[in-house]
Amino acid sequence: MEDYGRFLALLVSALLVGFVSVIFSLVWVFHYREGLSWDGSPREFNWHPVLIITGFVFIQGIAIIVYRLPWTWKCSKLLMKFIHAGLNTIAMILAIVSMVAVFEFHNAKNIPNMYSLHSWIGLTAVIFYSLQLLLGFAVFLLPFAPVPLRAALMPIHVYSGLTIFATVIATALMGITEKLIFSLKNPGYSASPPEATFVNCLGLLLVIFGALILWMASRSHWKRPPEENAKVLRPIGGTPEGTEAESTMTDGSNADKSDLRINSEAARKQNLKLDEAGQRSTM
Numbered sequence: 001m002e003d004y005g006r007f008l009a010l011l012v013s014a015l016l017v018g019f020v021s022v023i024f025s026l027v028w029v030f031h032y033r034e035g036l037s038w039d040g041s042p043r044e045f046n047w048h049p050v051l052i053i054t055g056f057v058f059i060q061g062i063a064i065i066v067y068r069l070p071w072t073w074k075c076s077k078l079l080m081k082f083i084h085a086g087l088n089t090i091a092m093i094l095a096i097v098s099m100v101a102v103f104e105f106h107n108a109k110n111i112p113n114m115y116s117l118h119s120w121i122g123l124t125a126v127i128f129y130s131l132q133l134l135l136g137f138a139v140f141l142l143p144f145a146p147v148p149l150r151a152a153l154m155p156i157h158v159y160s161g162l163t164i165f166a167t168v169i170a171t172a173l174m175g176i177t178e179k180l181i182f183s184l185k186n187p188g189y190s191a192s193p194p195e196a197t198f199v200n201c202l203g204l205l206l207v208i209f210g211a212l213i214l215w216m217a218s219r220s221h222w223k224r225p226p227e228e229n230a231k232v233l234r235p236i237g238g239t240p241e242g243t244e245a246e247s248t249m250t251d252g253s254n255a256d257k258s259d260l261r262i263n264s265e266a267a268r269k270q271n272l273k274l275d276e277a278g279q280r281s282t283m
Helices: 004-032 047-068 077-108 117-141 147-183 194-218 251-279
Strands: none
Touching (some): 004 047, 047 117, 047 194, 077 117, 117 147, 147 194
């Protein structure tokens, strides 16, 4: 891997910042916001920031870069697809549970639902994330989708995944700011009480985590290297790439060898195309 040391430093930094963000969310709800429960009280609402930061931010971020971990490149791509899909599934479940907590708390307290920009964008992100996950299962994990369809959808899959992740970060920042404005009364948010300062630091951690994940996911030289399925697509009678057979045969036999080399090169290109479209994902 090119710049392995730099990648490792960024990875460790991202994991550390993400883990600290989860710890900050727990400290916030237990030290400043009365803890957690599931009884329709504000403690039930507290599940929302904890699960969003843990699942929708931290676990989703890990799912995005899991293909780029160089020590996993010896694992089968099918295994890595299951790990990628499994992490995203966990993130989606936690996000849905967090939204159920919000709706139940609002209904118990007769608070209107879906009136803020934070709620609009947040619900949109969950819906598109669910669609992204379902389409990913159907197209890239199950073996039924044709290769041209996978090739056409892969750039969209990658772009939409990164866009959803960035949107989740932005929505989380809106949400924690909204919560502080509504909750802090005396002193208010503008007076910068300790809770406000602490949660502002949490927001900075989320931004740093998102920036690190997006940077690692957007560097092309840190992608999982392609694999060539030579045994599957090598032409019958073709020689392995990079070998030259010495010959003193007639012009006709030389022409046959030239055809074999051309076929071998064409098969190599087809292997790379199949690997990019049907097996590799950067998300």
